[in-house]
Amino acid sequence: MAQPTTAPPERATGPLTYDYVTRAIARTLGNPGRGYYVLLGSAVTLLGIGIVCLLFLLRYGMGMAGYSMPTYWAIYITCFVFWVGIAHSGTLISAILYLFRSGWRTAVYRVAEVMTVFAVMTAGLFPLIHIGRQWFFYWLLPYPNERGLWPNFKSPLIWDEFAVGTYFTVSACFLIMGLIPDIAAVRDVATGWRRKLYAITSLGWRGTNEQWRHYRPAYLYLAALATPLVLSVHSVVSWDFAMAQVPAWHETLFAPYFVAGAIYSGCAMVITLLVPMRKLFQLEKIVTVHHFENLSKLCLLTGMIVCYAYVIENYVAWYGGPTPERDAFWYRAFGRFWWAGWTMNICNAFLPWLLWFKKVRTNITALFVISIFVNVGMWMERFVIIAVHLAGEPFEPYVRAGYNATWADWGIMAGSFGWFFMWFLLFVKNFPAVSVAEVKEELPAPRRAAARHA
Amino acid sequence: MKLGNPLAAIFHPPPTPGVLAVFGHLDAAVDAIHQLKRDGHKDFTVYSPLPRHELEDALAQPVSPVRMYTLIGGISGCAIGTWITLYMSYDWPVQVGGKTIGSIPPYVVIMFEMTVLFGALTTLLGIAFNVLLATRHQGTIAYDPRFTNDKFGIFVPASRAQAAPVEALLKRCGAEEVRHG
Numbered sequence: 001m002a003q004p005t006t007a008p009p010e011r012a013t014g015p016l017t018y019d020y021v022t023r024a025i026a027r028t029l030g031n032p033g034r035g036y037y038v039l040l041g042s043a044v045t046l047l048g049i050g051i052v053c054l055l056f057l058l059r060y061g062m063g064m065a066g067y068s069m070p071t072y073w074a075i076y077i078t079c080f081v082f083w084v085g086i087a088h089s090g091t092l093i094s095a096i097l098y099l100f101r102s103g104w105r106t107a108v109y110r111v112a113e114v115m116t117v118f119a120v121m122t123a124g125l126f127p128l129i130h131i132g133r134q135w136f137f138y139w140l141l142p143y144p145n146e147r148g149l150w151p152n153f154k155s156p157l158i159w160d161e162f163a164v165g166t167y168f169t170v171s172a173c174f175l176i177m178g179l180i181p182d183i184a185a186v187r188d189v190a191t192g193w194r195r196k197l198y199a200i201t202s203l204g205w206r207g208t209n210e211q212w213r214h215y216r217p218a219y220l221y222l223a224a225l226a227t228p229l230v231l232s233v234h235s236v237v238s239w240d241f242a243m244a245q246v247p248a249w250h251e252t253l254f255a256p257y258f259v260a261g262a263i264y265s266g267c268a269m270v271i272t273l274l275v276p277m278r279k280l281f282q283l284e285k286i287v288t289v290h291h292f293e294n295l296s297k298l299c300l301l302t303g304m305i306v307c308y309a310y311v312i313e314n315y316v317a318w319y320g321g322p323t324p325e326r327d328a329f330w331y332r333a334f335g336r337f338w339w340a341g342w343t344m345n346i347c348n349a350f351l352p353w354l355l356w357f358k359k360v361r362t363n364i365t366a367l368f369v370i371s372i373f374v375n376v377g378m379w380m381e382r383f384v385i386i387a388v389h390l391a392g393e394p395f396e397p398y399v400r401a402g403y404n405a406t407w408a409d410w411g412i413m414a415g416s417f418g419w420f421f422m423w424f425l426l427f428v429k430n431f432p433a434v435s436v437a438e439v440k441e442e443l444p445a446p447r448r449a450a451a452r453h454a
Numbered sequence: 455m456k457l458g459n460p461l462a463a464i465f466h467p468p469p470t471p472g473v474l475a476v477f478g479h480l481d482a483a484v485d486a487i488h489q490l491k492r493d494g495h496k497d498f499t500v501y502s503p504l505p506r507h508e509l510e511d512a513l514a515q516p517v518s519p520v521r522m523y524t525l526i527g528g529i530s531g532c533a534i535g536t537w538i539t540l541y542m543s544y545d546w547p548v549q550v551g552g553k554t555i556g557s558i559p560p561y562v563v564i565m566f567e568m569t570v571l572f573g574a575l576t577t578l579l580g581i582a583f584n585v586l587l588a589t590r591h592q593g594t595i596a597y598d599p600r601f602t603n604d605k606f607g608i609f610v611p612a613s614r615a616q617a618a619p620v621e622a623l624l625k626r627c628g629a630e631e632v633r634h635g
Contacts, residue, residue: 017604018503018504018603018604019603019604022503022602022603022604142538142542144542144545144546148545148546149546149548150542150543150545150546151542152548152550153539153542153543153560153561153564154550154551154553154557154560155550158564159560159563159564159567162563162564162567162568163563163567165567165571166567166568166570166571169571169574169575170570170571170574173574173575173577173578174574177578177581181504181602184602185503185602185603187602188599188600188601188602188603189599189603204589205602206501206597206601206602207501207502207503207504207601207602208499208500208501208588208592209499209500209501209502209509209513209515210499210585210588210589210592211585211588212502212505212510213510213515213518214518214520214580214581214584214585214588215505215581215585216505216518217517217518217520217521218518218520218524218577218578218580218581221520221521221524221573221577222574222577225524225528225570225573225574225577226570226574228566228570229567229570232563232566232567236563436503436602437503437504437505438504440503440504441504441505445480445506445508446478446479446480446604447479447480447481448479448481448482448628449481
């Protein structure tokens with residue numbers, strides 16, 4: 001395989017140089033070693049399991065999934081909300097922190113953005129799996145049926161389709177925009193077939209003043225458009241639930257609660273992805289403890305908002321009066337699915353308190369472990385909100401069949417993790433996973449005066 | 455009669471003769487830009503591996519027209535969002551949830567999403583179109599792969615006869631390397 005760099009950079013001390021940054025990032029495109037292939041193999045295996053389960057589901061119908069009255073939204077919708085949530089911190093880090101001029105984002109934003117695009121791609125599969133007759137997916141498009149009836153634009157499900165579709169398109173545009181100068185940078189140090197690949201995908205970028213003149217404001221406008229978009233998308237996802245009359249769903253709190261939860265889970269996922277990536281690709285000097293500390297501060301902030309939302313939710317159920325609401329929260333804590341409710345409380349509301357300690361925030365192993373727990377907890381939160389509250393809803397007491405997820409549910413969920421990690425791993429090895437141009441912006445520019453001084 | 459290939463004319467315009475200078479230091483490149491402007495050069499090209507305010511200030515270029523693309527795209531997106539929701543509601547009126555047929559508050563979501571979608575897509579079109587035009591205007595000019603790594607570059611279009619004073623100027627400003635392109 002063609003190696004993109006000629007000499008691996010080794011500069012132990014002193015500030016980083018432009019050349020070091022280009023070469024260190026170009027080196028991630030070389031041979032990543034056995035650990036990478038083990039991870040990629042596991043991801044593809046998981047995806048294979050998911051595909052087999054999906055084929056069974058297609059052949060034998062939705063009866064294979066554990067749906068039973070009244071729980072008709074379960075693991076698939078849980079996974080949809082989970083993956084859309086994961087996507088959110090990517091745009092937060094790349095767009096919102098860009099508008100705030102946070103310098104530390106430069107080293108981590110590409111990973112976050114890639115995560116966003118692939119997570120929305122994963123999320124988009126689940127409504128399609130969930131509809132049962134997947135071959136009629138085009139019924140989701142806003143066109144009239146054979147009797148001239150149009151879709152109902154007062155339904156939050158239609159809003160969701162527009163929101164997630166727009167989010168995927170805009171975040172993919174934003175990712176590609178950011179990639180162009182960086183692909184050009186690796187093109188100019190690469191050899192062989194990679195050079196050809198990057199020559200095509202960099203779209204003729206040379207960093208001329210005319211290019212930068214149009215690129216800079218365009219990037220800014222995309223960031224400015226993506227900022228309200230990211231806040232709207234998960235609000236719209238939360239209205240899928242909040243607009244319905246199910247107890248514990250019908251809450252005005254849902255939009256900010258979901259947005260904070262989404263960014264919380266997304267930041268945790270960025271940490272989960274960055275820790276092994278930094279090790280595998282030897283990016284320790286570019287992605288430092290400082291970046292992890294800032295990410296964990298974001299986790300801490302959003303984790304505290306989530307913790308507050310849990311408290312308020314329970315308080316309002318008790319204080320607000322209607323008994324179905326109280327019953328729903330009693331069922332969450334002490335009903336058949338008590339384990340899910342408590343996993344969510346412990347992982348999301350109690351565990352982030354550890355991040356108040358600087359010792360924990362600067363310990364990468366500890367952060368990795370916490371981030372895994374947060375991922376589990378946030379998945380469980382969506383499971384509790386969707387499946388558990390439907391199973392415990394009080395309107396049809398005669399159908400308390402409960403809900404039992406089947407192997408088809410779990411298999412397809414595992415497949416979604418395989419699908420996501422496979423794309424992510426393929427991307428980081430083949431395209432610059434850290435921004436070359438933007439990391440350089442944070443370094444002192446080479447000047448004659450400084451050179452003379454040295 | 456032989457017709458020229460229009461795509462080749464856009465993507466591979468004929469080469470422009472000129473002088474290419476490679477700078478290792480940002481302030482040297484900024485100096486050179488100032489001096490070139492003082493000597494009346496207008497259509498030179500500056501390469502940089504990253505956007506720097508010093509270069510932008512020295513070049514003092516007009517504001518990019520991309521913002522008009524974003525604005526027009528956003529407004530049309532909002533209009534399309536308004537039109538599809540209201541038209542589709544009144545084309546087959548169905549009363550839902552006791553609300554009026556064309557109820558604006560729930561449609562704001564669609565209008566907003568369409569604003570963002572069209573705004574983003576036209577921004578992309580705007581940058582692609584403008585950069586393509588600029589490249590077409592420049593022609594094929596000399597380049598060095600170090601310009602995306604750690605060097606700054608200036609290309610001044612000049613015929614062989616005019617090249618000597620430009621070359622001297624660039625060297626005086628601290629160019630590490632000057633060559634004819």
